[in-house]
Amino acid sequence: MPPTPDPVEDDLDTLPPPPPVFHAEQALLGALLIEPHRAAGLTGISFEAFSTAAHPALFAAIRSLPAPEPAEHAKTTTWLNRVLTAAGEQTRGLTTAYLHHLIQCCPEPRHARAYARIIxxxxxxxxxxxxxxxxxxxxxxxxxxxxxxxxxxxxxxxxxxxxxxxxxxxxRSGPLSRTPATTPVTTHDExxxxxxxxxxxxxxxxxxxxxxxxxxxxxxxxxxxxxxxxxxxxxxxxxxxxxxxxxxxxxxxxxxxxxxxxxxxxxxxxxxxxxxxxxxxxxxxxxxxxxxxxxxxxxxxxxxxxxxxxxxxxxxxxxxxxxxxxxxxxxxxxxxxxxxPAPTNNPARNRYSAPPRAGPPPTTAPPAVRITR
CATH class of the missing domain: 1.10.860.10 (DNAb Helicase; Chain A)
Incomplete structure (x- = not known):
């Protein structure tokens, strides 16, 4: 009798590898978990930019909590626990182990802006x-x-x-965009x-x-x-x-x-x-x-x-x-x-084209001119 395949292993084998931006997301979140004060300098990115459900929840939690003192943050995990609690209210499945995994995925916290730019x-x-x-x-x-x-x-x-x-x-200067190779479609439309x-x-x-x-x-x-x-x-x-x-x-x-x-x-x-x-x-x-x-x-x-x-x-x-x-x-x-619709062109009236209009006849006789010797 052939062995029964494990459905869990089969599902994992068929999943495509994560794209490069996924690793940039992990690196950014790891940088912010290591040095939370760097979140204040990230103004052009929002939580909608992340590709998974867990990452935007973590990013929103980091941005919502005040950054701890660097010296205190290096000694305790109090702030990390707060981040985990706040993010857990938005999505399930987050663990302390995953936060530590994100920290390990960050090569250099000083490159947080570069990671954000990729995202x-x-x-x-x-x-x-x-x-x-x-x-x-x-x-x-x-x-x-x-x-x-x-x-x-x-x-x-x-x-x-x-x-x-x-x-x-x-x-910026650089190679122009490549024109996609499109196949011409012959359409027969009666x-x-x-x-x-x-x-x-x-x-x-x-x-x-x-x-x-x-x-x-x-x-x-x-x-x-x-x-x-x-x-x-x-x-x-x-x-x-x-x-x-x-x-x-x-x-x-x-x-x-x-x-x-x-x-x-x-x-x-x-x-x-x-x-x-x-x-x-x-x-x-x-x-x-x-x-x-x-x-x-x-x-x-x-x-x-x-x-x-x-x-x-x-x-x-x-x-x-x-x-x-x-x-x-x-x-x-x-x-x-x-x-x-074409505009209707009304010919403009030329004020000088016609002779001046005659006024009404005078109703009173002009004043007499008195001649003195």
Whole structure:
């Protein structure tokens, strides 16, 4: 009969080793237990920065109790017992042996600030990862009544987190952030493809609409062929060339959309000759909205991948996150232009353009002029 495995030993064997920040937490707490007066110099760290339940309880207890006299603290364990009692009210399982273990884990109490800085940096990484994850989930939540507005609000929260990290960890010279290797995802969205086809056909039928839709760029399109045709439309608009399905087809040939075999000429003519009754700007806003949500999702993923790489420094996290957010900001500006109503320009009245208005006729005769000799 095979031996029965011990479930306790099996569970311990499957646990991953603690990360480096865990040892920094132990070293900091050990430093404060050895020299409690050093807690007064730690102003940028809070108990939320710790990764386990026992460590924030101990840190809060150390900060709440007045530091003992160094000479008295070296002789007795009175203050350590008070710390253990106060921390035990917040979490269970703390023992005197663990406090002594923390003291032994501290290489040098004078390095308490350096240990705290490590803990702050890792806490910033977790905050950034959580904010990026919330942004990703928001872009995927189709039940939101105001999906774009909520997504942009989450992006603003993520930007605030990045700015806060940059403030607490000033920029220094060093290697720039590494760009995460992302795998391009080919999306087959029939609804998006139909919206793009309707926009191209209606914009071809109403050439003036492309001039008003400068906020829409080829990169917003999901289908490469549709992106190329939109570029053809905007090119013809800038030139002032007459626009119809035939002229767009001729421009498409110059852009390589026909020569490369991407589409047959008859197929392109059919695509451009079936306009819809809706305003082209309506379809343009639908395409831009999808592009904004896609960019926000990609931004969140890039930042999340940066935080998942333990080799990424705090400085690299800030630089990489700001680069990713810059792409989203550019789409956000174009979305603002697309959805903001154009202001009504009332011509200003020129006070000097019209002759002065004549006043009412006099009601009394002018005074007589007396002539004296």
């Amino acid at each position: 702050e940096a890792e806490h910033s990484r977790r905050l950034l990862r959580d904010a990026a994850h919330r942004l990703i989930q928001t872009t995927l939540d189709t039940s939101l009544p105001h999906r774009v507005a909520t997504t942009l609000a989450e992006a603003g929260t993520l930007t605030t987190v990045v700015d806060d990290i940059a403030t607490r960890f000033p920029t 609804e998006a493809g139909e919206e793009e086809r309707l926009l191209l056909a209606t914009a071809t039928a109403r050439p003036g609409s492309a001039e008003r839709m400068r906020w829409l760029i080829p990169g917003d399109f999901l289908h490469p062929l549709h992106a190329g045709l939109w570029q053809c439309l905007t090119t013809l608009t800038r030139r002032g060339t007459p626009i119809d399905p035939v002229t767009v087809l001729w421009e498409a040939q110059h852009h390589g959309l026909v020569a490369t075999g991407t589409a047959e000429p008859r197929e392109l003519l059919g695509l451009l000759s079936e306009p819809d009754g809706c305003d082209p700007e309506y379809w343009g806003e639908q395409i831009l909205q999808r592009s904004l949500l896609t960019t926000a999702h990609r931004t969140g993923r890039r930042i999340e991948m940066l935080t998942d790489d333990p080799a990424t420094t705090t400085y690299q996290l800030v630089v990489g996150s700001r680069r990713a957010l810059a792409d989203l900001s550019a789409v956000r500006v174009r979305w603002h232009h697309a959805t903001t």
